[in-house]
Amino acid sequence: MEDKYILDACCGGKMMWFNKNHPNTIYVDNRKTDKGYVDGKPNFEVKPDFIMDFKKLKFKDKEFKLVFFDPPHVFARESNTSTFIKCFGRLNKESWQNDIKKGFDECWRVLDDYGVLVFKWSESNVKLKDLLEIIGKEPLVRSMRRGLSKTHWLCFMKIPPQNIINS
């Protein structure tokens, strides 16, 4: 764990990463797949350092300076084996609120004081407003959406409660 300051809590195919094996990062996902798993995407693979559930991260409190949380954001039937679902996973209709809240809380727990959490969410099925109600924390900023994009990048900082200055 030495020199590992960054956690990707559900890395999938690491498509958002410039360096998919960043030396200061630990990559986690709850599955592993080999190349060839997705038709038409021969290089797609899910290759985390650890297979782990983001609802139960096996890391100590405050272990990371930067955490990325990019969970699945669409509902789909178990029978759906589309390229999209194979690459990005699906939300469970029955438990998604609890799953996302637990995942967010775990990411927060392993984040150091003054650390930054980057949460990526697409409003495909769930509005940002509803998501924020579930996680119960206000982000500092979000990315401004362009055109038809439904994706938000939210940024949070873990400022210790005693150091939060009320305006």
Ligand SMILES: C[S@@+](CC[C@H](N)C(=O)[O-])C[C@H]1O[C@@H](n2cnc3c(N)ncnc32)[C@H](O)[C@@H]1O
């Ligand atoms: C939207 S994708 C991540 C895409 C990734 N950020 C990228 O750049 O390609 C969401 C990932 O969350 C993973 N996932 C779903 N539930 C999980 C859980 N409980 N714990 C860990 N990973 C989970 C899925 O397997 C999927 O790979």
